[in-house]
Every structure is written in C-alpha cells, then in structure tokens.
Amino acid sequence: MRNLYFVLMSLLVMSCSSQAQILQKAKGLLGGDAAFTKEEAANALKQALEQGTxxxxxxxxxxDGYLKNPEIKIPFPPEAENVEQKLRAIGLGNQVDEAVESLNRAAEDAASEAKDIFITAIKALTIQDAINIVKGEQDAATRFLERTTTAELTAKFSPIINSSLQKVNATKYWGDVMGTYNKIPFVKKVETDLTAYVTQKAIDGLFVMIANEELNIRQNPAARTTELLKKVFK
Known part of the structure; x- marks a missing residue:
C-alpha cells in the first residue's frame, strides 16, 4: 500500500497544475472515487511508453523525419565542420548538401528497426521500475529506455546504418566530399568513421522524439488514447 500511495501521489503532482487541484484529487482518492491498483499504474506506464515510442x-x-527536423537533423561531424565551410566557400555547397542529406536518409532508413527493441524493454518493466519512473522527472521513462536499450540499439543499428549509407549513396557522396577537400593544398586531412557517427546521431534523435512524446502524454489529456491511460493519468 505504501508503494501504491507513492505512485498515486506522484501521478497527481504530474497531472495537477495547482495546490487546490492536488487537494481535490487527493480527496477523491481517499474517498475511493478514483482508485486503481499499482499493477494498473504500471500497465498504464507501459502503454504510455509503447504509444510514445x-x-x-x-x-x-x-x-525527412531527420532531415527536416531541426532538433535531430544530422549535420557534418564536428571534426569535419571545417571541411563544410571550405567547400561551401569554393562553390561546392551542392555537394555538401547532398552529403548531409544522405546521412539523414540513412538514419531514416534504419530507424524503424528500433521499435521492437523498445517494445521488448517496455514489456520487461517491473512495478518498481514503473514507480521510479512515475516519481522521476518528466523524461524519466525516456531516460530508462536510454539506459536499457542503447547498447542493443547501437549493435543493431550499426550494420543497418552501414548498409543504408551505401543504399542511399551516402558513402559515395561523403567520399566525393572528403576526396575533394583532401586535395586542397595545405589542409589537414580528415578521417571520420561515418557509420559510428550516423549510428550515434540516429539513436540520439530517437530519444529526443520519444522524450517529446512522453512529455505530451504526461501533460496533454488528448494524448492519452486508451481507457487505462485516461484512468491513471487523469
């Protein structure tokens, strides 16, 4: 019962915007008007996470899931920013744009593979995990997924990204860009592990989007699309 009390009160704090609302909700709970079990609370979190992911x-x-989203668009790697500047300065901006677009296309191509990994992690959530998430910050669920899935995502994404880079001609575009840059006299040659870079940026972008969805479900009643979500998060 003590754990259930923590879950319920944490949900109240997240969903109420004023002291009066919190007191009103607490009164309803104590009177049995909005009772639900800790299992229901955990299942609601799983539904919210699955919906968000x-x-x-x-x-x-x-x-354009990555390319046209400023929050997660994959740019030139930091060590190659000077490459981009120099090539644009000598009129090769189109070539640079093609390379950037291809990096983002590779991420978009691979991203769908993340769904099953996330859902497996969500289904493995324990009631205690759920309590910790509810009591945590607004992105606690996202951070939980980040801790529990990043290693597996990286292992699965890396070969897919590598294949995607070739499929969307990113390897060619990048090779052309770097080949052109490395021919400029007196520049320091730049070498980048493109697969590792795009893999990490693609995963980072996924978690940005999941965090956005988590916040939406916590704060926006219209985003709670199941009866259990409506019951627990009201």
Missing amino acids: VKGVSVVSQV
Whole structure:
C-alpha cells in the first residue's frame, strides 16, 4: 500500500497544475472515487511508453523525419565542420548538401528497426521500475529506455546504418566530399568513421522524439488514447 500511495501521489503532482487541484484529487482518492491498483499504474506506464515510442519511431523513419527536423537533423561531424565551410566557400555547397542529406536518409532508413527493441524493454518493466519512473522527472521513462536499450540499439543499428549509407549513396557522396577537400593544398586531412557517427546521431534523435512524446502524454489529456491511460493519468 505504501508503494501504491507513492505512485498515486506522484501521478497527481504530474497531472495537477495547482495546490487546490492536488487537494481535490487527493480527496477523491481517499474517498475511493478514483482508485486503481499499482499493477494498473504500471500497465498504464507501459502503454504510455509503447504509444510514445511507436509514434516517435514512426515520425523519424519517414522521409525527412531527420532531415527536416531541426532538433535531430544530422549535420557534418564536428571534426569535419571545417571541411563544410571550405567547400561551401569554393562553390561546392551542392555537394555538401547532398552529403548531409544522405546521412539523414540513412538514419531514416534504419530507424524503424528500433521499435521492437523498445517494445521488448517496455514489456520487461517491473512495478518498481514503473514507480521510479512515475516519481522521476518528466523524461524519466525516456531516460530508462536510454539506459536499457542503447547498447542493443547501437549493435543493431550499426550494420543497418552501414548498409543504408551505401543504399542511399551516402558513402559515395561523403567520399566525393572528403576526396575533394583532401586535395586542397595545405589542409589537414580528415578521417571520420561515418557509420559510428550516423549510428550515434540516429539513436540520439530517437530519444529526443520519444522524450517529446512522453512529455505530451504526461501533460496533454488528448494524448492519452486508451481507457487505462485516461484512468491513471487523469
């Protein structure tokens, strides 16, 4: 019962915007008007996480899911920023743009593979995990997924990204860009592990989108699309 009390009160704090609302909710709970079990609370979190991750993955795996989203667009690697500047300065901006677009296309192509990994992690959530998430920050669920899935995502994404880079001609565009740059007299040659870079940026982008969806579900009643979510998060 003590754990259930913590879950319920944490949900109240997240969903109420004033002291009066919190007191009103507490009164209803004590009177039995809005009772639910800790299992229901945990299942609601699983539904919220699954809903958020599926939507987040769906958004980024579409064409322009990364490229046209300023929050997660994959730019030139930091060590190659000077490459971009120099090539644009000598009129090769189109070539640079093609390379950037291809990096983002590779991420979009691979992103759909993340859904099953996330859902497996969500289904493994314990009631205590759920309590900790509810009591945590607004992105606690996202951070939980980040801790529990990043290693597996990296292992699975890396070969897919490598294949995607070749499929969307990113390897060619990048090779052309770097080949052109490295021919400029007196410049320091730049070498980048493109697969590792795009893999990490693609995963980072996924978690940005999932965090956005988590916040939406916590704060926006219209985003709670199941009866259990409505019951627990009201």
